[in-house]
Amino acid sequence: MFKKLIIGAVFSALSLPLLLSNAHAEQANVPVTLAKPASDPTALDVDLLKAKINRSLGLKVVKAEATAVPGIALLITDQGMFYASYDGEFFIQGKVYSLGNATVTDIAEKSLAKIRLEGLKTFEDDMIVYKAKDEKYVVSVFTDITCGYCRKMHEQMADYNARGITFRYLAYPRSGIKDRSGELSQGFKDLRSVWCSDDSAQALTKAKSGSGIAYRICESPVEAQFNFGRQIGVNGTPAIILSNGMMIPGYQPPAQLEELLKNS
Template sequence: MKKNFNIRRKQAGILSAAALVALLSFGNSQAAEDAATIKRVQDGIAKLIPGEKPDSITESMVPGLYEVMIGPRLFYVSGDGKYLFNGKLFEIATREDLSTPKISLAKADAITKAGEGNMVIFGPEDSKHTITVFTDIDCGYCRKLHSEITQYNDLGIRVRYMMYPRAGVGSASYTKAVSVWCADDQKAAMTLSKSGKPIDEKLCDNPIVDHMKLGELLGVTGTPAVFLSDGELLPGYVPAAKMSAYLNGRTNQ
């Protein structure tokens, strides 16, 4: 009996070893297939959007469809690299938007990477809320928003400004944005300029063009464009009290 037991034990050991080899072989094969799929997706993106390198490529909720993030832009590409879908993906049963939350987080990350050293900021760091506003000195609703800047701050809302002169580089609005940035007191110059009063025209190294490029990348089409801390975009002027109620409502959800 003992001999038979030993034989069975050896056979079991052989089977276990064989199963392990098979498992490792399957794992290696799967890893190779995954790598090949990612390569096909990368090649497909490269053909359609030359010079763009994906920040991430992950499987989506749809079999055979991959999510490709390039900065704050989200694309869906088939696993064979032949088809690209540029739009939102919804789960029909729940009607859940699966795309927007990911895009918003990517936008928030892009704004964070711009750095607060490249923004004109009103309000203390320990404010309850922080919003980032792409603004145009000559935009009427931008001026209306800034006329309430003290109310925003008093309601616990910190406002970070980035410049977005809609008339483009070289315009009067662009010159004013540069002058505000280069002023000895940026916040005072911003307030004066937005109230329609002249400020000294100045030149210096500035991030205004970078602000404009970032705004375009984030989908800014008008000003003021307000981004919340999670990347949600609120286009247009929002009164301070209404903004506070909205932000506090989100916090309490």
């Protein structure tokens, strides 16, 4: 009935040790209603699952939905994408693939594509745009100033634009919003300064060329864009989102990106 599947990483430890330490510390305080498995393990109770994951791991679940794997739900959280059993007894970090019909398919991509496109709409007025004169394609790219491949991609902007590819940049400080001491990270402050500039496109070009950044403070979308990126699976830069919601991680040369867009 169901296609054969493989699980990329099952019951693996979180990369965020604080989550697990919090989970152990609070285990004794889990209410009886949350500690018990769902009465019907074959049915997904979204509210119960969200509450249990939040209580156990401190994760805020933005969205939970059933997958093609019996008894396994996809979780979109404030710290990325995960899976869990319907009753919340098992938590899975990794990817799940369908191997049916001689093709390998990431079963989360369809759901994530929709979430990405919906989320991008909220940032349409807050992106830094390099528009192609004869626009054929539009890509939305999570970027960081310190990323070498981000700089290489930006150096080729004229070539991308000449091929009809418009770039819309979102901020993704790889160092995070805060550093280990709890202060705002330099990466965040630099990107905030760019987004707060009178001419943000020019400021970003200068910053990526190493010309320096004029320090600015304003109400910027940098933190919101970073958090959105984490929710939809961004864990490095550049990360390119196509118009169909598909995400391509890593640098793509102009000719290669154009070919990819033609066939997507």
